[in-house]
Amino acid sequence: MSAHTQTLSKPATATRGHRADHVKTRKERVNWSTTVVLILCSVTVILPFFVAISMALKTTGQAVDGKAFSMPNPFSLEGFTQAWSLTDFPKGAFVSVFVTAGTVVCTITLAAMVAYAVVRNWEKRFSRYSFFYIMAMMFIPFPVVALPQIQMTGRLHLDNPVGVVVLSTMFQMAFSVMLFTAFLRSIPLELEESARIDGATTWQVFWKLIMPLLTPMAATVGIFAFLYAWNDFMLPSLMISDPQWQTLPVRQNQFQTQFSNNYNIAFASYLMAMTPAIVAYLFSQRWVMASVTQGAVKG
Numbered sequence: 001m002s003a004h005t006q007t008l009s010k011p012a013t014a015t016r017g018h019r020a021d022h023v024k025t026r027k028e029r030v031n032w033s034t035t036v037v038l039i040l041c042s043v044t045v046i047l048p049f050f051v052a053i054s055m056a057l058k059t060t061g062q063a064v065d066g067k068a069f070s071m072p073n074p075f076s077l078e079g080f081t082q083a084w085s086l087t088d089f090p091k092g093a094f095v096s097v098f099v100t101a102g103t104v105v106c107t108i109t110l111a112a113m114v115a116y117a118v119v120r121n122w123e124k125r126f127s128r129y130s131f132f133y134i135m136a137m138m139f140i141p142f143p144v145v146a147l148p149q150i151q152m153t154g155r156l157h158l159d160n161p162v163g164v165v166v167l168s169t170m171f172q173m174a175f176s177v178m179l180f181t182a183f184l185r186s187i188p189l190e191l192e193e194s195a196r197i198d199g200a201t202t203w204q205v206f207w208k209l210i211m212p213l214l215t216p217m218a219a220t221v222g223i224f225a226f227l228y229a230w231n232d233f234m235l236p237s238l239m240i241s242d243p244q245w246q247t248l249p250v251r252q253n254q255f256q257t258q259f260s261n262n263y264n265i266a267f268a269s270y271l272m273a274m275t276p277a278i279v280a281y282l283f284s285q286r287w288v289m290a291s292v293t294q295g296a297v298k299g
Contacts, residue, residue: 056080056268063264079268087251087269095161096230096247096273102165103229104222107172111221112214114173115180116206120192131181137174142234150238159241167239168229176221183217184210219284230277248273 055063056079057072063079083089114134121127153163187210195205211218233249240246252273255266 052267052271055263056271058264060262060264064261076264079262079264079266080272082262082265083269083272086254086265087248089248089269089272091244092246092248092251093273093276095245096249097276099161099164099168099236099247100226100229102162103168103172104225106165106169107176107225108218108221110169111173111176112180112211112218113206115177115184116210118177119181119184120189131177134174134177137171138178142171146234146238153239154241159239161236161240161245161247163239164232164236164247165229167235168225168232171235172221172225172228175224179217179221180214183214187213223281223284226280227277230273 051068054070054072055068057075057077059072059074059076059078062070062072062076118127118131149167150159153159153167156163158166191209191213192205195209200208231249232247233253236247237250237253240250252266252269255262255269
């Protein structure tokens with residue numbers, strides 16, 4: 001019996017080994033079409049970024065010589081120093097940080113509360129219609145509502161960074177509520193029921209149970225709100241009446257005039273304004289990926 005068993009086990013072992021080798025070979029096979037596409041996409045991002053860094057480190061004379069892809073020789077920080085003073089970078093950065101932080105906090109808080117109320121009261125007609133009404137905001141372009149909203153904020157004395165925070169939050173609500181709603185549907189209702197049995201109120205359930213579970217999606221919503229508020233040009237330029245309280249994108253508009261050739265100063269200013277967005281994404285990308293993977297796997 002033992003010899004017969006050994007005889008049977010050898011082909012089975014050999015078969016499993018052959019399958020493992022086949023799977024390993026198949027995994028190691030390179031998909032060249034996908035690789036080429038990814039390389040081309042990477043080049044389209046890396047090449048402009050290289051030009052921006054190279055131009056920012058050039059002198060004014062080197063920046064206008066028509067050789068955008070040449071290396072700076074010598075390296076110069078003249079563009080950064082002049083951009084710092086021309087745009088009044090500290091004050092512009094302060095206003096942009098205020099607008100962006102206010103938009104991110106208000107968007108995450110309000111969108112999470114609205115999504116929680118909608119999901120947990122979906123059987124009620126008012127909640128469903130409210131959700132559809134909010135989703136309809138995604139199909140309304142900004143130019144259609146720009147004039148009446150700017151007139152309204154002006155009459156309410158909100159023609160300042162605070163008004164920009166209010167309107168930026170409203171424009172981010174529809175997309176953010178949609179993301180939170182999809183994420184909340186994956187959270188079991190039994191968790192809330194057990195908390196209520198222990199005597200927790202609705203407010204306590206939301207802040208102590210639901211919000212911690214929403215952290216990955218809150219990071220995703222926060223990144224979208226951050227990029228929108230930090231890079232927005234149209235809304236602050238139309239709303240803020242005092243030029244001294246303009247955001248960085250509006251201040252940088254002075255480098256985009258027809259007769260401006262201060263390319264090194266312009267690119268240095270763009271890089272300084274771009275850095276906070278890159279840093280914010282690098283610190284929050286793990287939560288963003290967690291929300292994507294958790295939303296892709298049911299349960």
